[in-house]
Amino acid sequence: MGFRDKIKKMSFGRWLKKFFGKSHLRIGIYGPPNAGKTTLANRIVRDWTGKVMGATSAIPHETRRARVSSDIVIENDGSSLTIDVVDTPGIATKIDFHEFVEQYGLTEEEGRRRAKEATGGVIEAIKWLDDVDGVLLVMDSSLDPFNQINITILGNLEARKLPVLIAANKIDSKNSSPSTIKNAFPQHPVVPISALKGNNIEKLYKRMIKHFG
Amino acid sequence: MAGVNINLISIERLAQFSSRDKIRYILREVKRGNVLVLEQGLTAQEEAELIKTTMSDIDQDTFIGIEMQSYSQEDIKKGSWLSKLLRRKQPPRMSVIGPADLLRTIHKDGNMIQAVVLTQEDVGDGNSKSRPPPPKSHTSAQSTDNKKEEEKPQENEGD
Numbered sequence: 001m002g003f004r005d006k007i008k009k010m011s012f013g014r015w016l017k018k019f020f021g022k023s024h025l026r027i028g029i030y031g032p033p034n035a036g037k038t039t040l041a042n043r044i045v046r047d048w049t050g051k052v053m054g055a056t057s058a059i060p061h062e063t064r065r066a067r068v069s070s071d072i073v074i075e076n077d078g079s080s081l082t083i084d085v086v087d088t089p090g091i092a093t094k095i096d097f098h099e100f101v102e103q104y105g106l107t108e109e110e111g112r113r114r115a116k117e118a119t120g121g122v123i124e125a126i127k128w129l130d131d132v133d134g135v136l137l138v139m140d141s142s143l144d145p146f147n148q149i150n151i152t153i154l155g156n157l158e159a160r161k162l163p164v165l166i167a168a169n170k171i172d173s174k175n176s177s178p179s180t181i182k183n184a185f186p187q188h189p190v191v192p193i194s195a196l197k198g199n200n201i202e203k204l205y206k207r208m209i210k211h212f213g
Numbered sequence: 214m215a216g217v218n219i220n221l222i223s224i225e226r227l228a229q230f231s232s233r234d235k236i237r238y239i240l241r242e243v244k245r246g247n248v249l250v251l252e253q254g255l256t257a258q259e260e261a262e263l264i265k266t267t268m269s270d271i272d273q274d275t276f277i278g279i280e281m282q283s284y285s286q287e288d289i290k291k292g293s294w295l296s297k298l299l300r301r302k303q304p305p306r307m308s309v310i311g312p313a314d315l316l317r318t319i320h321k322d323g324n325m326i327q328a329v330v331l332t333q334e335d336v337g338d339g340n341s342k343s344r345p346p347p348p349k350s351h352t353s354a355q356s357t358d359n360k361k362e363e364e365k366p367q368e369n370e371g372d
Contacts, residue, residue, distance in 0.1 A: 094313035095277065097273050154257075158257070
């Protein structure tokens with residue numbers, strides 16, 4: 001990336017941080033439900049601190065409150081990046097408790113409670129967009145990338161001039177196609193990974209240091 | 214008369230609203246069971262606001278949310294050097310927004326949104342997962358901008 005491109009991509013806030021030497025950045029992990037956001041957050045936090053950030057589940061909207069893990073130092077090839085990781089709830093345009101009951105076997109009471117909490121989580125995730133310095137956008141590489149949530153999140157990040165790195169997750173799954181994501185969003189860097197298995201995770205760290213640092 | 218209203222909203226009509234009023238108008242219409250096709254869609258920020266407001270309004274017994282589909286806003290490629298430097302965006306392209314229990318997207322790519330509109334008869338008792346499959350009507354929207362089809366996918370530097 002040339003110097004001119006860097007200037008163009010940098011928001012006023014990021015300039016101020018560079019100027020005043022803010023020591024680390026706040027990186028939000030965003031995406032639709034079940035893309036693997038918390039699995040990736042756990043991977044990052046565990047790799048660099050040995051701790052775990054949150055529970056994961058096959059049931060959508062497992063993460064219903066944003067969680068922050070501070071002062072994560074990522075190192076690669078002599079370079080380092082200090083970040084606060086913000087694991088956000090999945091963003092959705094609809095939440096139907098029937099899905100939890102019929103597809104995942106929750107009771108109606110559990111389903112309704114989960115749905116109510118999930119609506120609050122979506123609102124919280126969107127509000128966090130105002131408080132992050134960069135975003136790891138997690139997409140399930142076995143699904144269609146033209147998902148409206150991906151479009152809306154990317155549009156907001158571009159409007160805010162926030163740097164974004166797309167993690168094409170779940171490359172260990174049978175139908176994975178990270179190239180479809182690359183073709184869909186050629187203007188953004190894409191790193192194919194498996195947050196669950198750890199495939200390509202070093203490549204992601206290297207790219208994070210280069211892109212967010 | 215049974216069926217679903219599909220309202221095609223012109224740019225001029227939308228221009229009468231502030232962002233907040235536009236979102237209120239859209240949600241009001243969607244909650245009435247109408248599907249809206251906006252000649253000029255929402256900006257990404259407006260979409261995020263619409264999602265936030267939708268989440269606040271969700272009631273599991275009467276309104277489970279919206280189905281929304283739009284295209285990405287492209288960067289301005291022609292125009293002043295300042296527009297290009299600031300990476301200004303072209304105006305939003307067409308959007309379709311409807312009640313989540315009536316509107317289903319069946320295909321979407323960079324130039325086409327294909328959706329199924331269910332009728333109240335299809336929806337039945339309101340239990341989305343028990344709805345019968347055959348749709349009563351079928352609509353699709355194709356962008357007039359075919360530039361993307363001509364462009365070859367670019368390799369991304371990310372890998």
